[in-house]
Amino acid sequence: MQAATWNNTLLPSSFFDTSILNQLIPVNYKTLASEYSHRETFNLSNDITEHYIAVNSDDNIEYLIKNATHSSAAKIHSVLSKSILNEQTFNHCINKLRSFENETQLDLLIFLISKHPxxxxxxxxxxxxxxxxxxxxxxxxxxxxxxxxxxxxxxxxxxxxxxxxxxxxxxxxxxxxxxxxxx
Known part of the structure; x- marks a missing residue:
């Protein structure tokens, strides 16, 4: 069996785990295409990859928030380019407004909220x-x-x-x- 890759990146074995399908967030691909057409890193013809990114976006956002004081603008851009900002990430950012730890996290949360569709x-x-x-x-x-x-x-x-x-x-x-x- 050949290893699966996307954009020359080896996909994790959990990518093929069918139990992950229960976590997938429904995506309107026409809306998604219009909202993210400026992002070159997305391959909108690959539905499975889009779902995989959507499932992990909340983790990506949490990573950014926790590491806000140590994250460069390049790192923030990199993580955001691999994330789909959706209902889950929006709610996460809104809830974090009540529990941020420092001004850097707050600035990042405000920025992330304003980057949602x-x-x-x-x-x-x-x-x-x-x-x-x-x-x-x-x-x-x-x-x-x-x-x-x-x-x-x-x-x-x-x-x-x-x-x-x-x-x-x-x-x-x-x-x-x-x-x-x-x-």
Whole structure:
């Protein structure tokens, strides 16, 4: 039996373990292709490989977060290029906003949240608008809205203006105003 490779990399033997199929995340390949078309490392015609990457993306993100203080920009780019940012990674990043260990991890979490595909932008807006969420978590989410590069500037400012209009918290109002000025 010939060893399986992808992009000249030997695939682990667990790649062929059928029990892994239970962990696979359903992927809409047309959406995936449009969201990740700029990433040269993906071979979108290879469904199994895409599923394998999706399953391991949460581990990749956790690795980045744990090693944030020791990771170079090149390492972060390398890990992200091998990851699919999806519902699981999004939830992981949101939950980590409550338990980060240092400012470097926080900066990385905000960056990772803002790199998720555009449909997650609406979720971040709804979380940042939610008065029952801790004001510091809302602050970090507002920062992510301001840094969401794949959303045009006008839409980000409009989202922030809606948060500003609907919040009662003066701290959040100041954060939103400062973020709008930075855009």
């Amino acid at each position: 555009n449909p997650y932008f609406e979720k971040v807006i709804s979380y940042a608008s939610n008065e029952s969420i801790d004001k510091y978590v809302r602050y970090y989410l507002i920062e992510a809205i301001g840094k969401w590069g794949s959303i045009d500037e006008d839409n980000r400012k409009e989202a922030l203006a809606n948060i500003l209009k609907n919040t009662q918290n003066n701290y959040i109002k100041i954060v939103v105003q400062n973020t709008m000025e930075e855009i």
